[in-house]
Amino acid sequence: MAGHSKFKNIMHRKGRQDAVRSKLFSRLSKEITVAAKMGDPDPDKNPRLRLAVQNAKGQSMPKDNIQRAIAKATGGDAANYDEIRYEGYGPAGTAIIVEVLTDNKNRSAANVRSYFTKYGGSLGETGSVSFMFDRVGEIVYKLESGDADSLMEAGIEAGADDVETDEDNHTITCAFEDLSEVSKALEASLGEAESVKTIWKPQNLIEVNEEKAGTIMKLMDAFEDDDDVQNVYSNFDISEEVLAKLG
Template identity: 75%
Template sequence: MAGHSKFKNIMHKKGRADAARSKLFSRLSKEITVAVKMGGGVTDPDMNPRLRLAIQNAKGQSMPKDNIQRAMNKGAGGDGEDYKEIRYEGYGPGGVAVIVECLTDNLNRSASNVRAAFTKFGGALGETGSVSFMFDRKGEIKYPFSAGSEDAVMEAAIEAGAEDVESDEEEGHTILCAFEDVGDVSKALEESLGEAESVNLIWKPQNLTPVDGEKAGTLMKLVGALEEDDDVQNVFANFDISDEEMEKLSA
């Protein structure tokens, strides 16, 4: 979504990098553990597609191998919490559609925390399906800009069966594919471009909602509050905030 990556960069510039990294590793570990448990205890990435994606993401974020192995062992041993997946949907300031994906061992806690964040920052939590129809479910594979020229990455993506490529010097190469093809496409790209920085299943907005001024600031507070919640794995929204507005928010 427009602006979201820039928002994360601003948070890092504000000195939250270490805390954000720790939280990121925690979320990656949780996903690996759940992938193993839901895969019947299978720890072979080639036999467990969800685990393969989780490990790719962990490696792309430089997560230590020991951390990855511990998370896998936890899932294989049936230890730890019994996590459940749940999705919340609603509207934020300015009528922006927001999707929140959680992995939680306490549904009541997650629902209460997500609802409280929406209420605090001028949003409204809706029913499941209330905004997801405005998004497309896609696979998103990210590579650093140094992975190759725009033409080279485009060619590799086409050969791998991807649908689209967006290249930017700051954000790198973002390759999009059909939701159900993400495993095959990421594997093919790995052979031609090497390991990806991340491989995710995302909700891509069909249209963007412009937001500025006070509403933009409040929206970013909502997104930040949601992303800081331990039960929240991902937040997607269809906002469009200009670079100039983002710079004001980072001041």
């Protein structure tokens, strides 16, 4: 499981659901606005917007919020956002990729650098760690969507590369360029997904001890609380025993 996914689970266990959901809706709205502004405001004619809207629906974002985010782009009052990817190393030599949507590049760069430095990491050059990840499409369904075998069959028929089922979700991955097509096929057979997005999937995971895990969680928390940060990916792995202590 990708490091940031485990971090999300820990945050929910700590009872931060409301705060997490507010942040999530804010990020989903920003992605919808940016996608609508960059292309056609009609999701059927704009693949990026379609995925953003589908993702928002999967996260139970109210329809009015989605429409407001699109209207904000077409109304001409939306800020101009830059998409930037930062790469660096965290505690225990873990690799971290941070994606931001920002209207102030200097602010974002300073903030991201400060988080790395504060928690024993270092910000690197673009490309310094991304070679350790694969850029793939990820489609997540809730467990009630079906059993592992039925999801595996649906994934194969849709053209996915892999299907994994854990205690929380069914996670389907596919080639980056096939995401739109695979998600449409799955939606036809399984309904709307909980999330549909492109991710950086680590090729290998680094297991960290309790001390380093605690510091990594603080670093992830800092990224999570930054309004400019859209996504964070890492290759850390934390055992269930250590997770229980952190939780």
